[in-house]
Amino acid sequence: MKNKWLLSAVAVSTLLLVPAIGYAQDKGAEVRTLTGCLSKAEGAHEYKLTTENGSTWELHTKTLKLSPHAGHTVTVTGKVRAAAMHETKEKVKDETKDMDKGATEHGQLNVTNISMVSDSCKK
Numbered sequence: 001m002k003n004k005w006l007l008s009a010v011a012v013s014t015l016l017l018v019p020a021i022g023y024a025q026d027k028g029a030e031v032r033t034l035t036g037c038l039s040k041a042e043g044a045h046e047y048k049l050t051t052e053n054g055s056t057w058e059l060h061t062k063t064l065k066l067s068p069h070a071g072h073t074v075t076v077t078g079k080v081r082a083a084a085m086h087e088t089k090e091k092v093k094d095e096t097k098d099m100d101k102g103a104t105e106h107g108q109l110n111v112t113n114i115s116m117v118s119d120s121c122k123k
Contacts, residue, residue: 030079030080031077031078031079031080032077032078032079032080032109033075033076033077034049034051034055034057034075034076034077034109035051035052035073035074035075035076035117036049036050036051036052036055036057036073036074037049037050037071037072037073037074037121037122038059038066038069038070038071038072038073038074038076038121039070039071039121040067040070041058046058046059046060047059047066047067047070049074049076049109052122053104053105054104055104055105055106055107056104056105056106057076057106057107057108057109058107058108058109059076059078059108059109059111060081060108060109060110060111061078061110061111061112063112064111064112064113064114066111066114069114069116071120071121072116072117072118072119072120072121073116073117073118073120073121073122074114074115074116074117075114075115075117076109076111076113076114077111077112077113077114078109078110078111078112078113079109079110079112080107080108080109080110081107081108081109081110
């Protein structure tokens with residue numbers, strides 16, 4: 001009887017952890033899905049996504065039009081440029097967070113999909 005109760009407790013505990021595991025996005029993942037405010041950057045076809053936690057991403061695409069979404073909250077999916085180097089850089093940042101508490105993630109993303117979440121950005 002005790003074994004069944006223990007097994008049930010372990011099973012429930014494991015199920016409770018699954019959403020938390022799925023929520024945290026791996027900074028080393030090659031494909032990322034990000035949500036944030038899209039803004040026009042300095043270059044002709046350059047755009048920047050700023051996420052709610054302050055992370056910034058330079059967005060690049062040859063197939064999608066990003067300009068209609070400038071000033072909107074969007075969700076983008078794409079492949080991280082130089083994913084291995086990006087992961088190493090972010091690990092170093094994570095290890096030195098005590099020294100630089102304002103350090104946020106920054107990267108470059110080749111966007112393959114975009115969808116509008118809201119026609120404005122949170123202030």
